[in-house]
Amino acid sequence: MMRGSSVPQGRVSRAIVPASTANLGPGFDSLGMALPIFSGFAMRQAVNTRIHLIGGQLDGIAQDKTNLVYEAAQAVFHKAGFEIPELEIGIQSDIPLTRGLGSSAAAIVGALVAANGLIGSVLPSDELFQMATAMERHPDNVGAALFGGFVAAAWDGERAEAVKLDPPADLDVLVAIPDFELPTKEARNVLPQLVTMQDAVFNLSHSSLLTAALAAGRLDLLRHAMRDRLHQPYRAALVPGMESVLRDAPNHGALGAVLSGAGPTLLLLADRTDPKRGELEGYVKSVMVAEGIQVSMRWLKPCLFGASCFVQEAYQGEMDPPLTSAAPVRPEVRA
Numbered sequence: 001m002m003r004g005s006s007v008p009q010g011r012v013s014r015a016i017v018p019a020s021t022a023n024l025g026p027g028f029d030s031l032g033m034a035l036p037i038f039s040g041f042a043m044r045q046a047v048n049t050r051i052h053l054i055g056g057q058l059d060g061i062a063q064d065k066t067n068l069v070y071e072a073a074q075a076v077f078h079k080a081g082f083e084i085p086e087l088e089i090g091i092q093s094d095i096p097l098t099r100g101l102g103s104s105a106a107a108i109v110g111a112l113v114a115a116n117g118l119i120g121s122v123l124p125s126d127e128l129f130q131m132a133t134a135m136e137r138h139p140d141n142v143g144a145a146l147f148g149g150f151v152a153a154a155w156d157g158e159r160a161e162a163v164k165l166d167p168p169a170d171l172d173v174l175v176a177i178p179d180f181e182l183p184t185k186e187a188r189n190v191l192p193q194l195v196t197m198q199d200a201v202f203n204l205s206h207s208s209l210l211t212a213a214l215a216a217g218r219l220d221l222l223r224h225a226m227r228d229r230l231h232q233p234y235r236a237a238l239v240p241g242m243e244s245v246l247r248d249a250p251n252h253g254a255l256g257a258v259l260s261g262a263g264p265t266l267l268l269l270a271d272r273t274d275p276k277r278g279e280l281e282g283y284v285k286s287v288m289v290a291e292g293i294q295v296s297m298r299w300l301k302p303c304l305f306g307a308s309c310f311v312q313e314a315y316q317g318e319m320d321p322p323l324t325s326a327a328p329v330r331p332e333v334r335a
Contacts, residue, residue, distance in 0.1 A: 013117035020102030020144035025226035032144035040322030072111035100261035105141030148306035187262035226256030240291035
C-alpha cells in the first residue's frame, strides 16, 4: 500500500558518509572500520531525473537512472511505500574509486540514508543496514559507513548483524593509496573457492583475537592478530610491494599492515605514542617507489561516527555541493 507519491515541496535531504576499510587482515567480509574521508549526497523530488557529479573523484559514474544512488533511493521508497520516480541528485566525494576504501558502500549507504530522510526517516537504521548489506553482498564496509567506528558483522544471506566498538584512542591509521585502480571483481576472482581447514582455523582465531584486542585496547597484540591466509596471499601479485610492506612494516613503527578491502590501498595501524611511528611513511613510500608505484599517503584517525542526514525544508536554490552544504563537525584528517 502506497503511503504517498510526493514529499513537501522544496524538501532537500543531504547525507554525509565516511569511507571505510574492510577485512583488517583476517576478518574477511566481517570486520570494518570507518575512516574520515567523506562522500556527500543530496536529493529532492523533481519533474525529471537529473544527477549532478561534483568534484574530481567521480569519473565514469552514470548520470541516468542506472546510477547506483538513484537505484538505492528507489529501493527505500519501494520498501517504505512511496512512489517518487523522478529525483534531482547531487553527488560529491573525496573517497577515491576502486581503491579499497569503501566508495561503493558509501554510495549505497548515502543513498539509503538521504532517501529515507527525504520521506521523513520512516525506516529504522537496522532496516537500512539490512538493505545495504543485501546490495553490497557483505556487511563490513556498509556497517562501518552506517554506524562508524570499528564494526564486527556477519551476514547469512538473509539477515545481517553488527556490533560497533570505538577503536582505542591511541590508534592512528596510515593509508597508502596507489595511483592505479583495482576493481573489486578482479580482486575477488583471484581467490580460491576452497581453503584448507588449517587456513580457515587460522583466520577464525586471528579475527577473534583482533576483535578482542581492539575492544580491550591491547595494541601490542595487533602485530600477531592482523595476519591472514584467506585473501591477502592470493592478492599480493596484484599490488607490487604489498608483500614486503605487510611483512616488514612492524619493524618500522607499524602495529600491523594489511590490504584495505580488495585493495590496492595498503592500511597500516600505529600507536601514536610510539617514537618509531615517524619512520613509517618514508618506509612504505620507498618500498612502493622501488616497485614503480606512486602512492598518496594520508595519516588518519578512525572515524567514530557513521552516516549523518540533514533535511532542509522549503529550499528553492540550486543543488549545491553536499559536502559543504551539509558538513557536520568532522575529525581532523591528520593524525
